[in-house]
Amino acid sequence: MRLLTHNILSSNIKGVTNGFPLGIEVEKVVEKQVEINHDFLRNIFPKIDWKAFSDASKIMGYVELPEEAPEPSVLDSDLDFLRKFHHALLELHLEEGALVCPQTGRKFPVNKGIPNMLLHEDEV
Amino acid sequence: MKLKQLECLLGHLQQFSNPKVELEQYPTGPHIASRLLYTAENSFDDISNKVVADFGCGCGTLGAAAALLGAEQVIGIDIDSQSLGIASMNAENLELDIDFVQCDISNLGWRGQIVDTVVMNPPFGTRKKGADIDFLFVALKVASEAVYSLHKTSTRDLRFDVPQLYKFHKKKEVDIAVDLWRFVPKRSRGENINVGVRCPLD
Numbered sequence: 001m002r003l004l005t006h007n008i009l010s011s012n013i014k015g016v017t018n019g020f021p022l023g024i025e026v027e028k029v030v031e032k033q034v035e036i037n038h039d040f041l042r043n044i045f046p047k048i049d050w051k052a053f054s055d056a057s058k059i060m061g062y063v064e065l066p067e068e069a070p071e072p073s074v075l076d077s078d079l080d081f082l083r084k085f086h087h088a089l090l091e092l093h094l095e096e097g098a099l100v101c102p103q104t105g106r107k108f109p110v111n112k113g114i115p116n117m118l119l120h121e122d123e124v
Numbered sequence: 125m126k127l128k129q130l131e132c133l134l135g136h137l138q139q140f141s142n143p144k145v146e147l148e149q150y151p152t153g154p155h156i157a158s159r160l161l162y163t164a165e166n167s168f169d170d171i172s173n174k175v176v177a178d179f180g181c182g183c184g185t186l187g188a189a190a191a192l193l194g195a196e197q198v199i200g201i202d203i204d205s206q207s208l209g210i211a212s213m214n215a216e217n218l219e220l221d222i223d224f225v226q227c228d229i230s231n232l233g234w235r236g237q238i239v240d241t242v243v244m245n246p247p248f249g250t251r252k253k254g255a256d257i258d259f260l261f262v263a264l265k266v267a268s269e270a271v272y273s274l275h276k277t278s279t280r281d282l283r284f285d286v287p288q289l290y291k292f293h294k295k296k297e298v299d300i301a302v303d304l305w306r307f308v309p310k311r312s313r314g315e316n317i318n319v320g321v322r323c324p325l326d
Binding site (some may be wrong): 003004005007008009010011019020024032034037039040043044045048050062087090112113115116117119120124 | 173175196197203205208212220223224225226227228230232233234235236237238239262
C-alpha cells in the first residue's frame with residue numbers, strides 16, 4: 001500500500017465521525033522505484049492532505065518531506081522537491097503492519113501490501 | 125499499445141479457480157476488458173496519467189488493463205481475499221504497480237477527489253438485489269471525472285433514470301448481453317444530473 005492510497009482511505013466504523021487519517025503501524029516497508037511523472041505530481045499535489053501525508057511518510061521512515069505543504073509554485077521549478085514528493089507518494093510500500101482508526105484505535109491489518117478494511121458485524 | 129496487444133496480455137491473466145456464486149464472481153473477459161479501457165482512454169482520455177480505481181476488481185483484469193494503458197496509479201478494491209491474492213499475482217506477473225484494498229464497497233471509507241476514473245464490472249444484483257446500484261452509487265461519489273461500468277442490457281430501461289439514451293450496439297459477454305455505460309459525476313460538470321451514456325464496444 002502506497003501513501004497515495006493511505007491519503008484516500010478512512011475508517012468507516014459506525015459512529016466514527018472523523019476516520020481520517022488512519023494511523024500506521026509499520027512492520028515492513030518496501031521501496032519500489034517507479035518512473036517520475038512531473039505533470040502527474042503537479043496535478044495531484046493540491047488534492048493531497050499534506051499533513052496526513054507528511055506524518056505518514058515519517059512513520060514509514062522517510063524524513064525528507066517538509067511539515068508544511070510548500071507553495072504550488074515550488075512544483076514548477078524545484079526538481080529536488082518533486083523527486084522527494086514522488087518518492088514518498090509512490091515508491092514507499094507498507095507491506096506488513098496495520099492501519100489504525102484514529103477514533104477507536106481499531107487496527108486494520110496490512111498483509112502483503114493489502115489492507116483489510118472489512119468491518120465486523122458490530123461495526124457496521 | 126495496440127488493442128490486440130492489450131487483449132492478448134489480458135488473456136494471460138489467471139482467473140477465479142473457485143468462483144463464489146454468492147459474490148457473483150465471474151471474470152471480465154479480455155475482449156470486453158480491453159475494449160472498455162481502450163474506449164475510456166482513446167475516446168475520453170480517462171486513463172493515462174490518471175488515478176484509476178477498479179471497484180469489485182476480482183482477479184484484477186480491468187485494473188491491469190488500466191495500468192497497461194498508462195494509468196499513473198491503479199487501486200483495486202474487492203471484498204474477497206482469494207481474488208485479491210490472484211489479482212496481486214497477476215499484477216506482479218505483468219510487472220504492474222497496483223495497490224489493492226480489501227473491503228466491502230458499501231462500507232468504503234474514502235476521502236477526497238483523488239481518484240479520477242472508476243472502472244468496474246460490478247455484480248449484476250442477481251444474488252444480492254441492487255448490488256449493481258450500490259456499486260454505482262459509491263463509484264459516482266469517488267470518481268472526479270468518470271465511471272465506466274458494465275450492466276446487463278435487460279436492466280437498462282428499468283433501473284436507470286437517465287435523461288439521455290443513445291442507440292448503440294452491445295456486446296455479448298459469456299451468455300449475458302451487457303452494455304458499457306460511462307457516467308459523469310454531477311459535481312465535475314456543474315449539472316444537476318448524473319449523465320450516463322452507453323458507449324459502443326466495437
